[in-house]
Amino acid sequence: MRTPKTGNLLIIDDNEDLLKAAKIFLKRHFVKVDTETNPDLLPILLHNEQYDVIMLDMNFTKDVSSGQEGFQHLDRILSIDPSAVVVLITAYGDINLAVKAIKEGATDFVLKPWDNDKLLATLHSALKLRQSKLEVADLKNQQQLIYADIDRKFKDIIGQSQAMQKVFDTIEKVAATDANVMILGENGTGKELIARAIHRHSKRSREAFVGVDLGAITPSLFESELFGHKKGAFTDAREDRIGRFEQADKGTLFLDEIGNIPMASQSKLLAVLQNRTVTKVGSNQQKEINIRLISATNMPLADMIRENTFRQDLLYRLNTIEINLPSLRDRTEDIPLLTDHFIAFYSKKYSKDIRKASDSLLKRMQKYQWPGNIRELQHGIERAVIMSNKHVLQPEDLFFQNPGDVDRSSETVSLDHLNIEDVERILIRKALQKHNGHITKAAQELGLTRSSLYRRLEKYGL
Numbered sequence: 001m002r003t004p005k006t007g008n009l010l011i012i013d014d015n016e017d018l019l020k021a022a023k024i025f026l027k028r029h030f031v032k033v034d035t036e037t038n039p040d041l042l043p044i045l046l047h048n049e050q051y052d053v054i055m056l057d058m059n060f061t062k063d064v065s066s067g068q069e070g071f072q073h074l075d076r077i078l079s080i081d082p083s084a085v086v087v088l089i090t091a092y093g094d095i096n097l098a099v100k101a102i103k104e105g106a107t108d109f110v111l112k113p114w115d116n117d118k119l120l121a122t123l124h125s126a127l128k129l130r131q132s133k134l135e136v137a138d139l140k141n142q143q144q145l146i147y148a149d150i151d152r153k154f155k156d157i158i159g160q161s162q163a164m165q166k167v168f169d170t171i172e173k174v175a176a177t178d179a180n181v182m183i184l185g186e187n188g189t190g191k192e193l194i195a196r197a198i199h200r201h202s203k204r205s206r207e208a209f210v211g212v213d214l215g216a217i218t219p220s221l222f223e224s225e226l227f228g229h230k231k232g233a234f235t236d237a238r239e240d241r242i243g244r245f246e247q248a249d250k251g252t253l254f255l256d257e258i259g260n261i262p263m264a265s266q267s268k269l270l271a272v273l274q275n276r277t278v279t280k281v282g283s284n285q286q287k288e289i290n291i292r293l294i295s296a297t298n299m300p301l302a303d304m305i306r307e308n309t310f311r312q313d314l315l316y317r318l319n320t321i322e323i324n325l326p327s328l329r330d331r332t333e334d335i336p337l338l339t340d341h342f343i344a345f346y347s348k349k350y351s352k353d354i355r356k357a358s359d360s361l362l363k364r365m366q367k368y369q370w371p372g373n374i375r376e377l378q379h380g381i382e383r384a385v386i387m388s389n390k391h392v393l394q395p396e397d398l399f400f401q402n403p404g405d406v407d408r409s410s411e412t413v414s415l416d417h418l419n420i421e422d423v424e425r426i427l428i429r430k431a432l433q434k435h436n437g438h439i440t441k442a443a444q445e446l447g448l449t450r451s452s453l454y455r456r457l458e459k460y461g462l
């Protein structure tokens with residue numbers, strides 16, 4: 001039984017008889033066999049067709065060109081297609097030149113006149129090599145895409161406010177060092193994003209970034225999770241397990257929610273950081289670890305130290321550099337940028353044609369308190385993009401988690417200076433609150449049409 005035809009073959013040789021004979025034989029084994037006497041046409045041929053194997057005459061005759069011409073053609077092929085698989089044709093066994101050509105990137109060689117079975121075996125293994133080269137090239141491409149994506153994510157840390165510029169300056173200064181960094185900020189302010197950015201800009205960027213959510217680990221599993229355990233160390237330890245410290249060896253360990261760990265676990269963590277060694281639960285062997293540590297919390301560590309719920313000496317180990325991430329309500333000037341960014345991102349993701357947020361929506365967003373910070377804004381925009389059919393998002397498109405959570409500092413009505421507009425603004429806001437932002441219902445309650453309510457929302461920037 002004959003094996004099915006696979007692969008495209010190109011043969012370049014100035015001997016037309018050889019080309020004819022080779023083509024007749026090899027056509028039975030390859031999907032396509034092209035032949036060419038003029039090697040100068042190589043760029044065009046390679047441009048028009050993907051060849052899996054290229055047989056190339058090297059003119060390995062000592063008296064003519066010492067194969068020099070052949071080397072140039074080989075070079076040209078490999079510069080056009082670095083995954084090309086080239087099998088040299090040589091009239092008699094000039095092994096030295098053939099070996100040199102293989103060092104330069106050729107795959108194999110066949111001697112003229114050849115034995116058909118041997119030729120076929122050589123070409124089939126060349127074909128296999130081509131397939132694995134293509135797989136490797138694909139993987140490299142994928143990896144580059146992943147790295148490009150990761151790099152883009154750093155560029156995606158949006159923020160032009162002074163507070164964010166300060167954060168960027170600090171990242172740049174500390175990234176290259178191995179200093180421990182403590183990131184402080186409310187939920188959803190981007191602490192993990194910043195931690196990853198520091199890692200990517202550090203010398204450890206090609207090593208692991210291992211994140212641990214300490215808030216999600218029970219005190220009884222703290223040691224095993226962080227330092228690992230030996231099989232049989234406790235009832236559920238059925239296998240040896242390496243801990244997060246070891247996983248992050250040579251890379252970066254990100255300890256999120258560090259304020260949540262109980263005092264007993266704090267002492268164990270401190271000991272590891274002081275000795276720079278870990279010992280698995282159930283083992284007495286110490287292992288040196290080489291990690292860069294980044295921690296984060298939204299808890300008031302200074303207060304916790306005063307209340308004796310967080311160890312001061314541990315904090316000193318952790319916060320060589322401190323980064324304070326501003327809450328979104330403290331950098332409202334970044335809201336339009338963030339909104340544009342997420343609208344563009346989710347419009348693309350969900351194939352929608354939403355271009356921006358209306359001025360009235362932006363004004364409303366800038367007055368909102370954003371208890372969930374950027375995460376809340378991001379999810380709000382994602383939902384709005386999915387649900388809206390307009391090109392410009394309007395206030396009613398964005399669902400605020402806590403619609404009542406707005407800045408009310410300018411909202412008091414002074415009885416000394418009664419102002420109808422102030423009263424109207426408050427009434428509208430209350431109606432919207434009562435009906436969870438539902439425009440039609442709020443308009444009905446206020447005795448207004450939908451369009452006159454919209455006009456007022458625009459006017460008051462609600």
Ligand SMILES: Nc1ncnc2c1ncn2[C@@H]1O[C@H](COP(=O)(O)OP(=O)(O)OP(=O)(O)O)[C@@H](O)[C@H]1O
Binds near residue numbers: 185189193194256378
């Ligand atoms: N400056 C920013 N630019 C763009 N996206 C951001 C920014 N900051 C945060 N995000 C996005 O907001 C979301 C929340 O960020 P992240 O998880 O880093 O916050 P966090 O402070 O670690 O939250 P938590 O305290 O809840 O763990 C993520 O999807 C992140 O990509």
